[in-house]
Amino acid sequence: MERLPSRGISMILLTVLMSAFLMIYIGADFSKNRIDKRQVSDGIESTWWEKGFVLVCPLH
Amino acid sequence: MVVLIASIIQMVGSTIRNVFGVMVDPMSVEFGWSQGQIGLGYAIGALCTALFSPIAGMLGDLVGAKKAMILGTILFLIGMIWTANVQSIWEFYIAYGVVLGIAQSIYLVPIVPAVVSWFKRGTGLGTGAMMVAWSIGPALSIQMLAICFELFGWQETFLIFGLLGTLVIGICLFFFYDSPEAKGVLPYGWRKEDGDSDEATAGWHSAGQKLIYHTDSFWHLINLHFWGCVGHSVILVAVIPMAINKGLTLVSAAGILSIIAVVSIISRFAAPIIGDKFGSKPIIFLSFLGQGLSVLLLLNASTVFDFYLFALLFGLPYGGEGTVIPVINKQYYGRFPMGTTYGWQLFGAGIGMAIGGILPGIIFDITSTYDFAIWVSALSSIWGSIIVLMLNRTNKMIVEYST
Numbered sequence: 001m002e003r004l005p006s007r008g009i010s011m012i013l014l015t016v017l018m019s020a021f022l023m024i025y026i027g028a029d030f031s032k033n034r035i036d037k038r039q040v041s042d043g044i045e046s047t048w049w050e051k052g053f054v055l056v057c058p059l060h
Numbered sequence: 061m062v063v064l065i066a067s068i069i070q071m072v073g074s075t076i077r078n079v080f081g082v083m084v085d086p087m088s089v090e091f092g093w094s095q096g097q098i099g100l101g102y103a104i105g106a107l108c109t110a111l112f113s114p115i116a117g118m119l120g121d122l123v124g125a126k127k128a129m130i131l132g133t134i135l136f137l138i139g140m141i142w143t144a145n146v147q148s149i150w151e152f153y154i155a156y157g158v159v160l161g162i163a164q165s166i167y168l169v170p171i172v173p174a175v176v177s178w179f180k181r182g183t184g185l186g187t188g189a190m191m192v193a194w195s196i197g198p199a200l201s202i203q204m205l206a207i208c209f210e211l212f213g214w215q216e217t218f219l220i221f222g223l224l225g226t227l228v229i230g231i232c233l234f235f236f237y238d239s240p241e242a243k244g245v246l247p248y249g250w251r252k253e254d255g256d257s258d259e260a261t262a263g264w265h266s267a268g269q270k271l272i273y274h275t276d277s278f279w280h281l282i283n284l285h286f287w288g289c290v291g292h293s294v295i296l297v298a299v300i301p302m303a304i305n306k307g308l309t310l311v312s313a314a315g316i317l318s319i320i321a322v323v324s325i326i327s328r329f330a331a332p333i334i335g336d337k338f339g340s341k342p343i344i345f346l347s348f349l350g351q352g353l354s355v356l357l358l359l360n361a362s363t364v365f366d367f368y369l370f371a372l373l374f375g376l377p378y379g380g381e382g383t384v385i386p387v388i389n390k391q392y393y394g395r396f397p398m399g400t401t402y403g404w405q406l407f408g409a410g411i412g413m414a415i416g417g418i419l420p421g422i423i424f425d426i427t428s429t430y431d432f433a434i435w436v437s438a439l440s441s442i443w444g445s446i447i448v449l450m451l452n453r454t455n456k457m458i459v460e461y462s463t
Contacts, residue, residue: 005276007276011283022436
């Protein structure tokens with residue numbers, strides 16, 4: 001039976017996880033920044049995607 | 061001859077994306093679309109090219125590069141004529157984004173492995189020459205496009221380039237053969253001791269492709285393409301606003317990209333030749349590491365000299381980073397049809413380019429500085445260089461085909 005390329009596939013999975021983490025972190029930072037700015041100026045409510053990013057990110 | 065034909069085809073294929081920068085303003089004026097709406101068309105096109113790359117590669121392997129490119133040319137003609145006649149933004153997204161995006165992937169993917177299959181030895185020289193034409197081509201075509209836009213307007217330019225491009229590619233394909241075997245000649249660099257049988261003569265077979273999928277290096281090469289492209293696309297997108305932000309004029313800032321373009325031509329040509337002669341792994345490793353480390357110079361760059369020095373040091377590794385890939389594929393997998401494998405590698409590259417292109421703007425909006433984007437770029441390339449170390453050695457093939 002052929003060997004699975006476990007090292008190659010696990011490195012790809014690591015890439016996917018790192019990219020997802022980076023996207024969530026930056027997305028949440030971006031959203032929080034927009035929400036904070038709006039609260040200071042005119043108090044408009046957050047959009048669904050801004051709330052989503054902040055909710056999903058454990059660091060925000 | 062085969063390298064020349066491939067270069068012309070790739071030049072026409074790359075025109076699809078080069079035309080974009082020139083057409084934004086005229087389209088915006090005529091239809092009242094915002095730059096963001098038109099920019100989405102570019103993003104859809106880039107994504108379609110990336111997603112369709114593995115399929116384009118498989119198509120090349122199954123029916124041959126020539127037949128695949130006939131299909132690509134039909135899509136190119138339809139896409140160009142349709143884009144010239146669009147009336148709504150959705151039509152633009154389908155014609156320019158989807159149809160031309162797919163056409164571009166068919167132009168970019170199957171041709172490179174087909175050219176590589178023509179070489180028994182000297183793959184590096186053939187690949188290097190093709191990659192140089194690939195970078196000089198856009199520089200020439202963008203000027204021609206700009207002149208045509210001025211003289212005829214954007215719709216007529218699309219029609220002219222669509223018809224002219226189809227004609228040129230049609231003529232090229234008439235003289236093009238998928239492999240030396242298809243023409244009944246021996247590959248370049250063939251010697252008597254090689255015998256007359258070769259792994260490529262068996263053509264593409266799923267069992268051989270499965271063997272390639274079962275190597276770690278297949279996955280590493282997709283992965284490092286992704287990281288390398290994140291690393292340089294951040295810089296290619298952000299370096300001009302970054303320089304202007306530090307007080308450089310637009311003309312001086314544009315000089316950074318010009319230096320990168322010129323310097324990278326040297327390494328685009330030299331890297332495949334060096335990789336072919338001395339092994340591809342060290343040259344890919346040095347290119348990734350050089351790309352990552354040189355980017356850190358931007359953290360303290362503030363004068364024209366600082367930015368131009370960066371461009372010089374970044375341009376060399378950037379040019380050599382991706383152009384060795386067809387050579388390393390050959391070293392690992394021999395003359396087995398490489399379209400599917402190369403298509404997956406360009407899939408990784410395309411996704412990396414898309415993510416790296418979006419990041420700097422968002423990061424600047426949050427932090428009001430490009431420092432974090434610079435670190436993302438540097439660490440992506442350095443991480444890529446670590447993945448290169450996990451690749452197999454290139455002194456012998458890593459699969460044994462039983463058929």
